[in-house]
Amino acid sequence: MFNLILFGPPGSGKGTQSDRLVEKYGLKHLSTGNLLRQEINDKTELGLAAKNYIDSGKLVPDQVVIGMVDSFFEQHKQARGFLFDGFPRTAAQAEALDNLLASKQTAIATVIALDVSEEELVKRLLNRGKSSGRSDDADETVIRKRFAVYLAETSPVATHYKDAGKFELIPGEGTVDQIFESLCLIIDAKI
Ligand code: AP5
Ligand code: MG
Numbered sequence: 001m002f003n004l005i006l007f008g009p010p011g012s013g014k015g016t017q018s019d020r021l022v023e024k025y026g027l028k029h030l031s032t033g034n035l036l037r038q039e040i041n042d043k044t045e046l047g048l049a050a051k052n053y054i055d056s057g058k059l060v061p062d063q064v065v066i067g068m069v070d071s072f073f074e075q076h077k078q079a080r081g082f083l084f085d086g087f088p089r090t091a092a093q094a095e096a097l098d099n100l101l102a103s104k105q106t107a108i109a110t111v112i113a114l115d116v117s118e119e120e121l122v123k124r125l126l127n128r129g130k131s132s133g134r135s136d137d138a139d140e141t142v143i144r145k146r147f148a149v150y151l152a153e154t155s156p157v158a159t160h161y162k163d164a165g166k167f168e169l170i171p172g173e174g175t176v177d178q179i180f181e182s183l184c185l186i187i188d189a190k191i
Pocket of ligand 2: 014015016031033086
């Protein structure tokens with residue numbers, strides 16, 4: 001199995017690049033944001049519980065997200081590898097993921113982080129908010145809150161994987177093609 005984490009702040013291009021990477025490398029895309037939005041659309045209990053957190057730019061509680069990832073994993077046991085997008089987002093989630101993968105006799109091969117400035121992120125997300133229908137893109141205050149939450153709660157995840165020698169940072173500004181090329185160079189060297 002080849003398991004990759006695409007890491008970076010809200011709006012850094014994780015979803016955009018994931019779509020291309022899963023196609024090229026045949027990985028299963030696991031985006032906790034997409035899964036949560038699906039639960040909200042389906043009006044499930046989990047979705048109802050998650051909605052207020054998402055609308056205000058806060059993280060959904062770890063136990064909810066970890067449970068959802070566990071069941072996604074169970075449903076896709078045959079996958080040749082996973083691309084994690086927007087997960088793990090806290091130190092506790094990173095630990096849970098390491099344990100889950102270890103129980104399947106596999107591990108994270110590498111974490112690639114997209115480096116984008118706060119001003120560029122805000123610009124991208126406000127722009128997307130005009131058409132995405134995403135409640136958390138509509139308001140600059142919520143977008144900046146998401147970035148602050150990223151700095152406070154998610155950046156420790158980078159340290160976790162740096163300590164394990166599995167972390168690479170690449171520029172996330174430039175064209176989508178340029179960034180895709182940098183990602184492929186790193187992945188091709190590891191896969
Ligand atoms: P999630 O859905 O994960 O959103 P996010 O991380 O906030 O980031 P985005 O999906 O907005 O950005 P992205 O990096 O995917 O960029 P994209 O490719 O879309 O999470 C949403 C919420 O769900 C969280 O706030 C939290 O409440 C909850 N949640 C999710 N996972 C959780 C977890 N693990 N634990 C707890 N809570 C969780 O690109 C953004 C825009 O930029 C697009 O319009 C795109 O077209 C454009 N763009 C992309 N690349 C470029 C480029 N190179 N140049 C110019 N524009 C570009
Ligand atoms: Mg995304």
